[in-house]
Amino acid sequence: MVEPLKVGLAGLGTVGGSVARLLQKQESNASESNILATRCGRPIRLVAASAKTKGELDALGLDGVRFVDSPSGLARDPEIEAFVELMGGEGDPAKSAIEAALAAGKSVVTANKALLARHGVALAAAAEKAGVSLNFEAAVGGAIPVVKTLREGFAGNSFDRVYGILNGTCNYILSRMESEKLSFGDCLREAQRLGYAEADPTFDVEGFDTAQKIAILASLAFGVQVDPDAVYVEGISSITPEDLEAAAELGYRIKLLGVAVRTESGIEQRVHPTMVPLDRPLARVMGVTNAVTIEPAGFPPITLVGPGAGGAATASAVVADLADIARGVRTMPFGRPVSQLAGSRRAPMQRHEGGYYIRLAAVDRPGTFATIAKHLADEHISLESIVQRRRNGEPHGGSDPDRTQTPAPVILVTYATSEDAVRKALSEIKNRGVIAGNPQVIRIEKN
């Protein structure tokens, strides 16, 4: 008989538990044939695991799985051939355990986006040196096979742009804000109640999770070194139901996107709330679902949509990565040799070019709009749409400095211009005292 691939698994949380059960179920499945072994040509056997306590392993009720105290000890264990890291965290113990596995010539599967974003280049170099695999399908987009697609599915293509909805928490909050006309805070609390958001939601809602993921996709698509510090990041906490409503009227929907795009000044990587035209597949993705659009040079885009999180979905990606190892397939971690990855630079956002949605609270007095229009014209900014509505029957805001001046929302949509021009014009407009508060600015992602 063919020898099974013997696996050590570090981390028995939701995803780790699902992986362990899936592997065990396959091995014990006599009635239906073992799908995994049939597809790989050999079984995949979980032989040892580590977790914070042995009780976590015992609770899974698995047969014949040895408990190993230390993740690094497990990684070096002579019985195992492949090491699965599902502990998380960008440093130790995950980092040193993966390093130990690679140094011992064992292939590694991980779902750890934070670690990959921070140390992916060094880990890929170690895998390359050892001649083993470092697979991480589950690190981006859960069950969506976006890593495999970018690594293997378009080998002969270069790309113009890769962008996606990569954080289910943010997409859930924005979806609820739009459908229920609730504030960001209300929807965040709801997401926390439902377990879609952490007690400290900063990492998700301020865009850092998306930044780690787009840094990984940018490396796969464009051959740049993965580097989360090269990503410009803005979160969704400033978005209001008013913005979502205005977006819909203008034919857009607001999504938190991670975007990696080839520009004249290099690969631009950014995360920010974005106006997406309603006819794009990404605009239709609601709730905790994730989606990625890949734009190859020379033909229309490919979009992948699916569950970005959840134990079973994420475990599915981990097991597919193990299956590639079992079949003897080795792909370079970022799709090309580490020596060929170019340095990443942080995109100079003031040079970003695109359309902008701008919402201003204009004070209600003669000449206000002329002032706004003048300063936009001074920066050569042309307007595609202007929407101004009197608030019907709303009481004046308490912060209103002058009862005769009722700030009224004015929404402007610009044609393509530079971020620099927009910032300058808005700064001038603010200095003239014709708007209350700070302008809301949301980038538009088109063509």
Next chain:
Amino acid sequence: MVEPLKVGLAGLGTVGGSVARLLQKQESNASESNILATRCGRPIRLVAASAKTKGELDALGLDGVRFVDSPSGLARDPEIEAFVELMGGEGDPAKSAIEAALAAGKSVVTANKALLARHGVALAAAAEKAGVSLNFEAAVGGAIPVVKTLREGFAGNSFDRVYGILNGTCNYILSRMESEKLSFGDCLREAQRLGYAEADPTFDVEGFDTAQKIAILASLAFGVQVDPDAVYVEGISSITPEDLEAAAELGYRIKLLGVAVRTESGIEQRVHPTMVPLDRPLARVMGVTNAVTIEPAGFPPITLVGPGAGGAATASAVVADLADIARGVRTMPFGRPVSQLAGSRRAPMQRHEGGYYIRLAAVDRPGTFATIAKHLADEHISLESIVQRRRNGEPHGGSDPDRTQTPAPVILVTYATSEDAVRKALSEIKNRGVIAGNPQVIRIEKN
């Protein structure tokens, strides 16, 4: 230096020409590094080609590509390691050329869905025996990596259902019929003018192309032998703008779907116009675009959307298949050994269970609706919606047998029932003379 993978290419039409140019461009690209070689670890070199005339090769202006008269001769050529078949056609010369290549121990890449649907099992067995690859990403969904996703991306999963929009011609025609309120015939002629439909459109519009593709996907997803005769097939020529309008009102859109689904009586494979709920990603796919939804057991579906045809898009999939061969990756053609593929049976459609859209031309006289309702109730069919509208201001149809009877469209949407029950009820209703012409019946794909 690493040896290049030497390729022979049979067929220099739109796709073949694109593949040849792409490979040549990569090899001659000194300024930007050779992406394909970087990703594969070795170059891929087109060394020989066959076509109907040597003129086709000369017209491409390639350097150092030998012309070989016969495709089978090219397939056996001692210089080549991989044979790409882009001639098409379910028989010879494509079939014997691929057989010759496999027998000579060369890996094969093909986009030939007709050949795979008819002879895929035998060809896969030959590839398995020779220990070489038989790759066919381009055969289904053009540039969408659906074959790789089903073969490799979900190795540990079983599936509940796989379904998709797999024919751009039909999706273009249905999209235009809806947006322009034009007849099937008008939109077909438009598609023919634009090159989206053949002079003889039967193969596309009657669903046979989709049937070949869903047979291939069913084999990959469910491990059944690929067999187009196991697919129930209905085309789109009977769909009217009235049906499309009613669908929209009821919250659906009509799409020609290929569906493979696990049922209690086995794997059901079918192609027919389908009412798809508007909130499903497939309902939003318009024009010539293709899309596939994969439903794994145990977690939410994955949908892949993209260009299903076109030289550059299809060539991209062919080259990615070659890249896997260059990297030494060998996957079983249908994802598992041929000996493990189960026999396919044609789905007994009378046992199909689901909701139905039914459009009747009810004659306008007392008791008509009671008769219709009685015969539905006799078959235990419950109705979710009933829409009856008087045609406003339309003249009576010339075929109306009695000027006092104006057939008025009645639209019924049933809850889940069996096809058998629907057929029996409608046959009884027709026999009572309360409807004019034949009922229109469209299956609903939900849950």
